[in-house]
Amino acid sequence: ITVKFLHDMERPVLPGVKNIIAVASGKGGVGKSTVAVNTAVALAQQGFKVGLIDADIFGPSIPKMFGAEGARPTGEKIDGRDMIHPVEKYGVKFLSIGFFVDTDSAVIWRGPMASNALKQLMMDAHWGELDYLLIDLPPGTSDIHLTLVQTVPVTGAIIVTTPQDVALADVVRGASMFQSKSIDVPVLGLVENMAWFTPAELPENKYYIFGQDGGKKLAEKLGLKLLGQIPIVQSIREGGDEGNPSATHPDSVTGMAFDDVAKSLV
Ligand code: ADP
Numbered sequence: 001i002t003v004k005f006l007h008d009m010e011r012p013v014l015p016g017v018k019n020i021i022a023v024a025s026g027k028g029g030v031g032k033s034t035v036a037v038n039t040a041v042a043l044a045q046q047g048f049k050v051g052l053i054d055a056d057i058f059g060p061s062i063p064k065m066f067g068a069e070g071a072r073p074t075g076e077k078i079d080g081r082d083m084i085h086p087v088e089k090y091g092v093k094f095l096s097i098g099f100f101v102d103t104d105s106a107v108i109w110r111g112p113m114a115s116n117a118l119k120q121l122m123m124d125a126h127w128g129e130l131d132y133l134l135i136d137l138p139p140g141t142s143d144i145h146l147t148l149v150q151t152v153p154v155t156g157a158i159i160v161t162t163p164q165d166v167a168l169a170d171v172v173r174g175a176s177m178f179q180s181k182s183i184d185v186p187v188l189g190l191v192e193n194m195a196w197f198t199p200a201e202l203p204e205n206k207y208y209i210f211g212q213d214g215g216k217k218l219a220e221k222l223g224l225k226l227l228g229q230i231p232i233v234q235s236i237r238e239g240g241d242e243g244n245p246s247a248t249h250p251d252s253v254t255g256m257a258f259d260d261v262a263k264s265l266v
Contacts (some may be wrong), residue, residue: 016129022157026170028139031193036136041247042262044091048131052094060098067243115147156188163214189225197232228261
């Protein structure tokens, strides 16, 4: 594949954005969106200017995780161009493809349509000055990944996985895609999600439901940084469902775990 960079052409791409970080996973359901949302909120709480794009075209979940399903971004003409104003909550500016399509009607997006949608979310939105723009990608490897790296200069990628073997095999594929010659995006590290479970009544015990240290060991094997191990916690799931991300409580154990992931990026 030959990658042609749009940002070498007419105008500088997202000049106000310092770092663009892709959040990827080998497969679905490993907590990629949960990690993206909580890392974004944690970075904002550390004082950074943060944006987040939900590019998971096939299952956009960010609006729900922010409790902003009903929100609609506003538009404005700036310098003769129609621009979208991102929605803002918990100090994070965000946009989702879910704002623009009826996600209940099982729309099957063809590759080019999905790619154009992502380009618009990046290029036609008024992001302003940002320290970090996180992009929540669809699981696996897709056209969307290519569109992303061809449209904007991506600083690096975070890969989210569970400790489970099948998830790990997919991680190797995902990491090699980013590290391939034509894409050449540094992998900043792995986040091992659902690393263990600790029941409230047995606070000393850790149960390794999906296996122990799978992500940690894989990071060592691939020479990647382990950005964090996040346990399975009911409040993480509830916070996601209720639009109140765990990272909004930075003094809680789960909040601290996401805070550490955010710190490892700085
Ligand atoms: P993905 O983006 O990889 O498809 P999600 O972030 O949507 O995955 O997470 C899938 C489900 O698992 C969601 O219901 C989410 O709330 C839950 N979940 C993710 N991480 C955790 C965790 N560490 N503890 C408890 N539930 C989690």
